[in-house]
Amino acid sequence: AEDTNQQKWAQALNLVFPNQGADGRGAHVNISGGGVALHSKNKAAAVQLLEFLTDAEAQTLYSEINFEYPANPKVPHTAELQSWGRFVEDQLPILRIAELSRDAQKIIDRVGW
Secondary structure (H helix, E strand, O other): OOOHHHHHHHHHOOOOOOOOOOOOOOEOOOOOOOOOOOOOOOHHHHHHHHHHHHOHHHHHHHHHHHOOOOOOOOOOOOHHHHHOOOOOEOOOOHHHHHHHHHHHHHHHHHHOO
């Protein structure tokens, strides 16, 4: 930011990953998924797109532009991501998250979050 007030505010912030440490479960990590529809008319192109999105070039772009951790382990973290330090991911299986999502949504709706 060019605004010096905004620069001061940004410098005063600290990034904190929740649930770290010996007793922590780790930080929640959002995931995205992709697939090819069963009746896709162009399965080869769909597979090519998925392969591109997971290759080093696309994952580097995601990391540099969106400040996201790359899903491809061959892609190094940007300097910005490295400056945030290491963190422990929550290992809760995605299927368990799916099982709990309806109840979680009810809680979210009830409290107006």
